[in-house]
Amino acid sequence: MEKIIVHGGRRLSGSVHIEGAKNAVLPILAASILAQEDDMVLTNVPILSDVYTMNNVLRFLNLDVDFDEDTNTVRLNAAKKLSTQAPFEYVSKMRASIVVMGPLLARYGHARVAMPGGCAIGSRPVDLHLKGFEALGATISQHDGYIEASADRLVGTNIYLDFPSVGATQNIMMAATLAEGTTTIENVAREPEIVDLANVLNKMGAKVRGAGTETIRIEGVAELHGTSHYVVQDRIEAGTFMVAAALTQGDVLVENAIAEHNKPLISKLEEMGVTVQELENGIRVIGPEQLKPTNVKTLPHPGFPTDMQPQMTVLQLCAQGTSTLTETVFENRFMHLEELRRMNANFKVEGRTVALYGPTSFNGAEVAATDLRAAAALVLAGLVANGYTQVTNLKYLDRGYYEFHLKLRALGAEIERVKVPDQEEIVLKSKATKE
Numbered sequence: 001m002e003k004i005i006v007h008g009g010r011r012l013s014g015s016v017h018i019e020g021a022k023n024a025v026l027p028i029l030a031a032s033i034l035a036q037e038d039d040m041v042l043t044n045v046p047i048l049s050d051v052y053t054m055n056n057v058l059r060f061l062n063l064d065v066d067f068d069e070d071t072n073t074v075r076l077n078a079a080k081k082l083s084t085q086a087p088f089e090y091v092s093k094m095r096a097s098i099v100v101m102g103p104l105l106a107r108y109g110h111a112r113v114a115m116p117g118g119c120a121i122g123s124r125p126v127d128l129h130l131k132g133f134e135a136l137g138a139t140i141s142q143h144d145g146y147i148e149a150s151a152d153r154l155v156g157t158n159i160y161l162d163f164p165s166v167g168a169t170q171n172i173m174m175a176a177t178l179a180e181g182t183t184t185i186e187n188v189a190r191e192p193e194i195v196d197l198a199n200v201l202n203k204m205g206a207k208v209r210g211a212g213t214e215t216i217r218i219e220g221v222a223e224l225h226g227t228s229h230y231v232v233q234d235r236i237e238a239g240t241f242m243v244a245a246a247l248t249q250g251d252v253l254v255e256n257a258i259a260e261h262n263k264p265l266i267s268k269l270e271e272m273g274v275t276v277q278e279l280e281n282g283i284r285v286i287g288p289e290q291l292k293p294t295n296v297k298t299l300p301h302p303g304f305p306t307d308m309q310p311q312m313t314v315l316q317l318c319a320q321g322t323s324t325l326t327e328t329v330f331e332n333r334f335m336h337l338e339e340l341r342r343m344n345a346n347f348k349v350e351g352r353t354v355a356l357y358g359p360t361s362f363n364g365a366e367v368a369a370t371d372l373r374a375a376a377a378l379v380l381a382g383l384v385a386n387g388y389t390q391v392t393n394l395k396y397l398d399r400g401y402y403e404f405h406l407k408l409r410a411l412g413a414e415i416e417r418v419k420v421p422d423q424e425e426i427v428l429k430s431k432a433t434k435e
């Protein structure tokens with residue numbers, strides 16, 4: 001087992017490099033399934049466990065996948081006959097594997113994918129994905145824990161999403177690229193990662209218009225081919241470092257950060273008294289001596305991102321007075337707060353809203369991450385806590401942050417990541433010693 005140990009109290013300063021976006025690269029990797037000829041060459045690919053998982057799903061489907069970590073480049077080839085089945089052992093590792101379904105259905109008229117199930121932040125059904133496939137003419141059945149979709153040929157149609165789901169928008173968009181005729185999807189997700197995917201699909205020969213707005217129109221084409229693409233920067237990693245700077249009265253340049261992608265966060269930071277400067281080479285964030293309280297509500301893009309919510313609650317807990325945070329996207333994304341309570345946080349959850357009573361004098365403690373952004377939030381709290389904070393369950397952190405502790409250390413944090421024997425190893429060792 002590994003843990004991160006942080007000794008709080010250091011101001012962060014300097015500049016930090018941000019990786020390509022996990023949430024952009026995962027569906028783009030899946031889009032490679034659509035390339036009947038030519039390699040797909042993706043650059044600026046982050047070294048994350050989720051990327052390894054998606055690469056393994058694609059290898060299982062019979063794509064050739066080569067990840068050169070020295071150059072952050074993944075080269076894929078999908079020219080061979082592919083399998084259309086993604087089994088439980090892969091899908092259970094990562095929910096985002098569901099986005100292989102749209103491309104498989106588009107190319108082969110068939111996909112059988114294990115039901116992804118929920119996770120620590122909510123139940124996360126895929127009904128909107130399936131409604132979209134059905135509207136395109138697929139027959140859907142669910143049995144033995146698998147979802148199966150089949151169609152002779154998908155046919156373009158008008159689809160209205162009840163909620164602007166990121167995954168459903170991506171899956172339906174990819175399915176429609178090879179459909180007969182034109183598909184219009186309304187009330188779609190508008191996240192920058194959707195725009196990045198649409199850009200790749202267009203470079204592959206698709207005709208996707210309107211990504212980034214509420215309506216996407218896709219004119220079906222006969223075939224798609226490989227292309228090369230530089231993955232867009234991770235706005236959530238960038239935002240996490242912006243919060244780290246704000247929290248520690250720091251002065252940090254988040255290199256090449258795209259302000260347009262982080263508008264709601266920047267606006268809230270400014271409201272709290274943080275100085276945010278948009279420079280040519282990135283965003284400079286200077287934390288104030290005292291943070292002002294603020295109220296935040298998570299919403300689909302361009303609203304405040306739910307993936308910044310746990311980190312934001314840590315900042316709000318440090319403000320002079322009471323702040324609120326309303327989580328509208330996922331029904332169960334406050335698990336990190338119970339861990340923060342161990343560190344002296346004072347808050348009250350009522351339904352989807354939490355009142356956060358600041359200012360908090362965080363005390364170092366042993367805490368366990370419950371999900372990806374919870375892990376980041378606990379490390380952030382450790383940066384301003386008295387004494388030592390130990391964060392475990394780092395498998396969550398590794399899903400979405402590359403060398404998080406090293407980047408923080410380079411900014412001046414007193415932080416290390418260590419291997420410690422877990423309980424099972426200790427028992428085995430003590431048995432061996434006795435024998």
Ligand SMILES: CC(=O)N[C@H]1[C@@H](OP(=O)(O)OP(=O)(O)OC[C@H]2O[C@@H](n3ccc(=O)[nH]c3=O)[C@H](O)[C@@H]2O)O[C@H](CO)[C@@H](O)[C@@H]1O
Binds near residue numbers: 096122165329330
């Ligand atoms: C790999 C990836 O890109 N993950 C992101 C993606 O997840 P993901 O694509 O799973 O998120 P969605 O936008 O689909 O989900 C948002 C909400 O819609 C609900 N829903 C979704 C689909 C559906 O068919 N039915 C339904 O009810 C979900 O349960 C959730 O409450 O967007 C989320 C919302 O910005 C982010 O937190 C995740 O980091």
Ligand SMILES: C=C(OP(=O)(O)O)C(=O)O
Binds near residue numbers: 372373400
């Ligand atoms: C919730 C997240 O990811 P996923 O949808 O892959 O679980 C996240 O990136 O914070």
